[in-house]
Amino acid sequence: MSSFETRYGVCAFMDARWLEDFLTVAETGNFTRAAQLRNVSQAAFSRRIKTLESWLRTQLIDRTTTPIRLTRDGQRFRERAMEIMRQIGEARLSIGETGTVRRKPVRAALVYSLASGALPQWWNDWAAEAGDDVLYSVISGNASDCLAALMTGNADLVVCHQPDTPGMCPPAELYEQLAIGQDILAPYAAPALAGPGLLSGQRGEPAPLLMYARPSSFARAVETIIANAPHRMPGRVVFKAETSAVLRAMAVAGHGVAWLPECVAREAPPGALRRLDAGEWSARLNIVAYRDRQARIPLLDRLWSQSRSGRENRAPAMAVAGSRAF
Numbered sequence: 325m326s327s328f329e330t331r332y333g334v335c336a337f338m339d340a341r342w343l344e345d346f347l348t349v350a351e352t353g354n355f356t357r358a359a360q361l362r363n364v365s366q367a368a369f370s371r372r373i374k375t376l377e378s379w380l381r382t383q384l385i386d387r388t389t390t391p392i393r394l395t396r397d398g399q400r401f402r403e404r405a406m407e408i409m410r411q412i413g414e415a416r417l418s419i420g421e422t423g424t425v426r427r428k429p430v431r432a433a434l435v436y437s438l439a440s441g442a443l444p445q446w447w448n449d450w451a452a453e454a455g456d457d458v459l460y461s462v463i464s465g466n467a468s469d470c471l472a473a474l475m476t477g478n479a480d481l482v483v484c485h486q487p488d489t490p491g492m493c494p495p496a497e498l499y500e501q502l503a504i505g506q507d508i509l510a511p512y513a514a515p516a517l518a519g520p521g522l523l524s525g526q527r528g529e530p531a532p533l534l535m536y537a538r539p540s541s542f543a544r545a546v547e548t549i550i551a552n553a554p555h556r557m558p559g560r561v562v563f564k565a566e567t568s569a570v571l572r573a574m575a576v577a578g579h580g581v582a583w584l585p586e587c588v589a590r591e592a593p594p595g596a597l598r599r600l601d602a603g604e605w606s607a608r609l610n611i612v613a614y615r616d617r618q619a620r621i622p623l624l625d626r627l628w629s630q631s632r633s634g635r636e637n638r639a640p641a642m643a644v645a646g647s648r649a650f
Contacts (some may be wrong), residue, residue: 340409342376343408344607345362345403346373346405347402347405348361348472348476349385350402351495351498352475353393354391354493355606361472361475362468362472363466363468381608382397383403392402395598430481431461431462431473432460432461432481432483433462433469433473433478433480434470435467435483435484435541436464437542437585437588438484438585440464440588440591442587463478466489467541468539468541471492471614473570474499474557474615474616475494477634480615480621481613481614482613482614483520485610486610487541497617498616499615500613500615501613501614502613503611503612504631505611507585507609509549509585509586509606510583510584510589510600510601510606511582511600511601512572512581512584512597512598512599513575513581514575514577515598517580522559523559523605524557530560531559531560531581533560533581534565534571534579534581534582535563535564535571536571537559537564542585549583549605553604554604562579562580568585571583572584572588572589575592576596584597585609
């Protein structure tokens with residue numbers, strides 16, 4: 325075993341989160357962006373990186389440059405860390421496969437709204453294309469969680485609504501992006517609450533608002549919609565949640581107005597929700613997929629190629645309604 329392998333071998337005291345943190349900052353070149361993607365404060369994030377460096381007894385990151393750079397040891401450890409995270413992911417998927425032909429794992433990360441609202445429609449296409457020899461593993465989270473999973477080697481594919489903050493997008497030179505569909509973020513309420521004048525204040529009372537809590541990527545999107553609306557909306561926030569599925573349930577129960585992606589609103593029981601506007605309080609959302617440019621997964625290559633072909637022929641591989649993902 326080489327001196328490097330002896331020095332950097334993983335023992336029982338290693339916390340896998342340190343590896344994910346390190347890989348994220350290595351990809352972004354920026355502690356602030358990396359901390360946002362890992363959903364921790366910058367101070368806590370910096371402490372974890374320093375803990376990893378102490379554990380390895382070497383400096384991984386040169387903090388004197390902007391953007392930051394990896395040291396020589398950091399560059400070498402980055403390859404080892406990515407391989408470790410891939411092995412952990414594959415080991416996770418292989419549990420329960422004993423006694424059967426081992427299937428090829430494809431790990432997808434979807435934001436909550438698409439996982440709950442669109443994934444069931446896409447699954448038939450994925451399964452038909454893959455056959456029986458592929459094991460899909462799907463995780464869900466907010467956009468930061470999903471993008472961090474891709475950057476740390478815990479996901480092969482990410483599907484999410486395009487981040488409205490350019491700094492949240494993965495580096496284009498390392499990750500390929502493909503626009504695969506559109507969605508609409510619009511206000512919905514239960515029929516008993518919905519009606520003329522609810523958002524405009526004509527009823528003489530503020531509308532009860534069900535809003536997104538940060539770090540949901542929809543929080544800023546809804547704030548932008550309200551700020552750019554044709555007239556001021558008198559409203560009061562009565563509830564906050566991070567996921568659109570929770571806000572949909574609250575809206576169905578008649579507790580207020582929720583801005584929901586169309587794919588999520590469609591999952592409500594028939595007649596349970598009514599859209600409140602014709603477009604002035606709404607925003608169009610692009611649905612995008614990301615993958616590592618260096619990763620070579622034959623099935624993913626096929627699905628990616630089919631989706632790009634559909635887009636170029638102006639017949640997107642995935643639309644909001646009656647969708648087909650890849």
